[in-house]
Amino acid sequence: xxxxxxxxxxxxxxxxxxxxxxxxxxxxxxxxxxxxxxxxxxxxxxxxxxxxxxxxxxxxxxxxxxxxxxxxxxxxxxxxxxxxxxxxxxxxxxxxxxxxxxxxxxxxxxxxxxxxxxxxxxxxxxxxxxxxxxxxxxxxxxxxxxxxxxxxxxxxxxxxxxxxxxxxxxxxxxxxxxxxxxxxxxxxxxxxxxxxxxx
Amino acid sequence: xxxxxxxxxxxxxxxxxxxxxxxxxxxxxxxxxxxxxxxxxxxxxxxxxxxxxxxxxxxxxxxxxxxxxxxxxxxxxxxxxxxxxxxxxxxxxxxxxxxxxxxxxxxxxxxxxxxxxxxxxxxxxxxxxxxxxxxxxxxxxxxxxxxxxxxxxxxxxxxxxxxxxxxxxxxxxxxxxxxxxxxxxxxxxxxxxxxxxxx
Numbered sequence: 001x002x003x004x005x006x007x008x009x010x011x012x013x014x015x016x017x018x019x020x021x022x023x024x025x026x027x028x029x030x031x032x033x034x035x036x037x038x039x040x041x042x043x044x045x046x047x048x049x050x051x052x053x054x055x056x057x058x059x060x061x062x063x064x065x066x067x068x069x070x071x072x073x074x075x076x077x078x079x080x081x082x083x084x085x086x087x088x089x090x091x092x093x094x095x096x097x098x099x100x101x102x103x104x105x106x107x108x109x110x111x112x113x114x115x116x117x118x119x120x121x122x123x124x125x126x127x128x129x130x131x132x133x134x135x136x137x138x139x140x141x142x143x144x145x146x147x148x149x150x151x152x153x154x155x156x157x158x159x160x161x162x163x164x165x166x167x168x169x170x171x172x173x174x175x176x177x178x179x180x181x182x183x184x185x186x187x188x189x190x191x192x193x194x195x196x197x198x199x
Numbered sequence: 200x201x202x203x204x205x206x207x208x209x210x211x212x213x214x215x216x217x218x219x220x221x222x223x224x225x226x227x228x229x230x231x232x233x234x235x236x237x238x239x240x241x242x243x244x245x246x247x248x249x250x251x252x253x254x255x256x257x258x259x260x261x262x263x264x265x266x267x268x269x270x271x272x273x274x275x276x277x278x279x280x281x282x283x284x285x286x287x288x289x290x291x292x293x294x295x296x297x298x299x300x301x302x303x304x305x306x307x308x309x310x311x312x313x314x315x316x317x318x319x320x321x322x323x324x325x326x327x328x329x330x331x332x333x334x335x336x337x338x339x340x341x342x343x344x345x346x347x348x349x350x351x352x353x354x355x356x357x358x359x360x361x362x363x364x365x366x367x368x369x370x371x372x373x374x375x376x377x378x379x380x381x382x383x384x385x386x387x388x389x390x391x392x393x394x395x396x397x398x
Contacts, residue, residue: 011213028229031337119349126325138230150318199362
């Protein structure tokens with residue numbers, strides 16, 4: 001009897017060790033959880049974001065769908081404190097850049113888009129922008145889409161500060177950083193926004 | 200000595216049992232893998248897609264970011280074979296609808312958008328569309344964004360067939376189904392599309 005209990009305890013110890021070892025590894029959360037846990041993070045600790053993490057985020061951005069594989073996008077990746085603070089100064093809805101560790105500006109490039117369409121360049125670049133937000137969430141970082149396009153004054157401010165040519169559309173500024181955890185996801189599900197079969 | 204070997208074997212047996220049990224559960228792939236494995240699936244087996252799966256996909260759509268939480272989107276979820284085939288007949292780039300198990304039409308609703316902006320309605324709805332593509336990939340299904348907006352003739356065809364009002368923008372038609380596995384993801388990473396600090 002004592003031997004049987006000893007054996008069961010040893011089996012359980014093996015299982016526990018296995019669970020413990022697996023938890024130690026850097027495990028990425030599953031995609032549906034990330035989609036639902038993504039939130040607009042506006043409060044950052046001020047800690048820097050590594051170049052290695054930005055590389056992972058930018059790779060995720062370029063995995064977005066794009067009409068006829070034209071890839072009409074370009075990304076400005078910013079870690080320079082002075083530039084982040086200058087952007088914070090000129091963009092009323094991006095004040096949190098002063099505590100972000102980095103920022104990515106997603107730019108749409110109409111000349112590269114299918115049929116040189118500005119609308120398609122914006123759609124493809126928006127998909128890249130959503131991938132950035134989801135990759136950031138998956139990595140335990142935080143971000144928020146602060147809109148630039150279609151507001152002319154904001155586009156002018158970003159073009160002027162970052163040297164973006166006139167034929168390129170700065171779509172947004174996405175501050176990225178370590179979240180203080182006070183921002184929470186919103187439940188936006190509404191059954192009335194679904195039509196079945198026809199409108 | 201024999202007892203020590205016996206104990207080690209029991210520990211290993213416990214660990215193996217733990218791994219075996221975990222593999223049996225339906226595990227979702229991690230978000231970064233899903234972002235990179237998402238591909239335009241244009242070849243489907245013809246098998247139907249369940250209402251339960253469409254509910255999961257539509258919930259993921261509505262978790263998208265949206266300016267000032269206005270949610271200027273609406274979704275037409277289609278499983279009716281006749282409607283799928285009719286859409287396949289009128290949309291030159293959506294012929295694969297004849298083998299898809301379902302389709303979702305993402306609609307942008309300018310009247311509901313921040314500042315009633317059509318551009319912002321399209322951006323928010325595009326983020327919802329990208330969430331749909333990623334949720335589909337995470338679930339082992341396949342999908343492809345077939346563009347409707349900004350092509351006037353395609354928008355007219357979709358509006359007419361599905362009864363979509365004139366002030367609503369049908370952004371795309373996304374056929375969804377079980378992939379035959381012949382479609383593969385593309386590597387679109389280009390270092391030259393990244394600017395560091397300034398354009």
